[in-house]
Amino acid sequence: MAGKTTRRATRTAPAVSTPDAEDLTDLFRRMLLVRRFEERAAQAYTQARVGGYCHLNLGEEATVVGLTSALEPEDYLFTNYREHGYALGRGIPAGRVMAELYGRSTGVSKGWGGSMHMFDVQARLMGGYGIVGGQVPLAAGAALAVSYRGGREVVMCQMGDGTTNIGAFHESLNIAALWDLPVVFAVVNNQLGMGTSVQESSAEPELHRRAAAYRIKGVRVDGTDVLAVREAAREAVRLAREEQRPTLLETVSYRLRGHSVVDPARYRDPEEVERAKEADPLPLLRDRLLKDGVLDEERLAALEDEVRQEITAAAEFAESSPHPEVSTLFDHTYATPVPNTEPRLPADALFTV
Amino acid sequence: MSVITYRQALRDTLRAEMQRDENVFLIGEEIGHFEGSYKITEGLLKEFGPRRVRDTPIAEEGFVGAAIGAAMLGLRPVVEIMTINFSLLALDQIVNHAAKIYGMFGGQCSVPMVIRTPGGGGQQLGATHSQNIELFYSFVPGLKVLAPSTPAEAASMLRAAIRDDDPVLFLENLGLYNTKGEVPDEPDAEPEVAQIGRAAVVRPGTDITLIGYSRMAGVALQVADELAKDGVSAEVVDLRSLRPLDRTTIVESVRRTGSAVVAEDDWLTYGIGAEIAATIQEGAFDWLDAPVARVAMAEVPLPYAKSLETAALPCAESLAAAARRTLRATGRLR
């Protein structure tokens, strides 16, 4: 840190240097991609192109982009079921993410996972998990594997505020701290678990303070500020990589819509909805970049256009992709083939007598 | 061949597999310093150190989940859950995660792990510590469930389980740990995959088929000896693998003998025996000379008092009684 300060002090460049502007624009573009993707996903859902549950990252774009941009390609990411943005953040093409929502064989998980269960071995997205808290012990175990092999990778484990009340959360933080595992527990505090507020569900509503019980670092950061999230996440990642210490990183933001696409969120207090709108990270960053001269209206319109085209192409790719063949139904039951696992459809007889 | 205990067979196999493959490590409560609640891991911490033999906090969901996560990255954890009763605390990680990850993510990531855990009643441990709930896991596609009944099976099947790329629930039995049997000295000569998904006819016979697994396979052999004194030739099938289930071996046996009794250490209603009986009626209906009988544990939370516990558990006498009833119905015993 000290070296960096010295370098800054001697630098003569203007306040907004070219790389910074590029960096900021890139962060904004990535947030915009998540926003437009989620809007399109919601639309596809209402058109019945997407089945099951569908949870969106709307309002959490700064958190999603801030967290994922702190990771190196070799790092691992585990998430909950609200993970479309994280899949995009790991660099998975929007078309494959959309195709998973559409249940097509070109999807991230080949159509086997759906909205809640995206996995990509190359991108080291180690899965979205639909069971609240299910990913937390897994992430600790992945970090154990890294530590076992003496590797340099870091595991990030994203979860919601509501998840911090699950037993597995506490068991995993204890284990990770006890065994010095290179893992970052990122709690996306969007202030609600379905319709239940943090105050109603957590006896210690300042969730980062739960770190004290495990003698690990707990940090709270504004989840609507992409730079703040990225900086805090980078420090947590550094601590994990260099000192094998876990961090409990809490980001605070709002959920702009219901719990899932079909939830009208009638339980929400209108004042809070207003506050959520005011804290929408997209206009906040856009206005700041316009004001600071990083972007102008023309560049902004161009970005919007680019992203829109990317999303349209993604939806077209999903739409035109094939549904998985029924003949592949038994392809992924077991990794090691053994006898007596012959495929059998419901109407098939067990024995021909 | 050496004659060793079931416990020794497990320990020797763990040790050999750890020596063979650096990715194999042990994780569980009290397996290191305490050397295992049932001393299966005795001496292993000393030999391999805490990196390979990892003691955990009392956190079944946490450490089972951590083992799954480590397996996702290519390690081969062998988890010990003190008894199968405590696996209930890890049910979410086993059923919703270990069993799902390979399929749900489109075959991109397998979970090469083993969960070793003993079942078995009869130790006066009371209702919460005497259950046989292997059925819960046998029900779930994505898991493999093995239930060895002899030291030789314990060794060969544990080896196969560790080398398999899927999550395996490896059922041991408190009542079997001290039992002895012959185990081959050159284990690697055996075909590995043949160990999972195959039942075995462990005693050929012509008059009736007795079917069991884990402790009850041994009991079935005992009963077959007993019946031989009455001139009855009983065939014994050891299921060995509860999932996948080798239906062919079961049905072929019953087609030869014309009748069957299933012996199981779990509860009767919806139990493993119900699945076996259903399989037999579907595959050998026309060959049956009598209804399929089941001998199982009485449907109560197992009591502590010895008199009650003994009465509730299936044993050689209860299996022999059921077998004799069936034999009389088929006319093979008067």
Ligand SMILES: Cc1ncc(C[n+]2csc(CCOP(=O)(O)OP(=O)(O)O)c2C)c(N)n1
């Ligand atoms: C074990 C379990 N219990 C309940 C649910 C139903 N459920 C799905 S999401 C959710 C709320 C979780 O809230 P939070 O952790 O804050 O995440 P968010 O949805 O806000 O991202 C609940 C209760 C579940 N999926 N899993």
Ligand SMILES: [Mg+2]
């Ligand atoms: Mg929440």
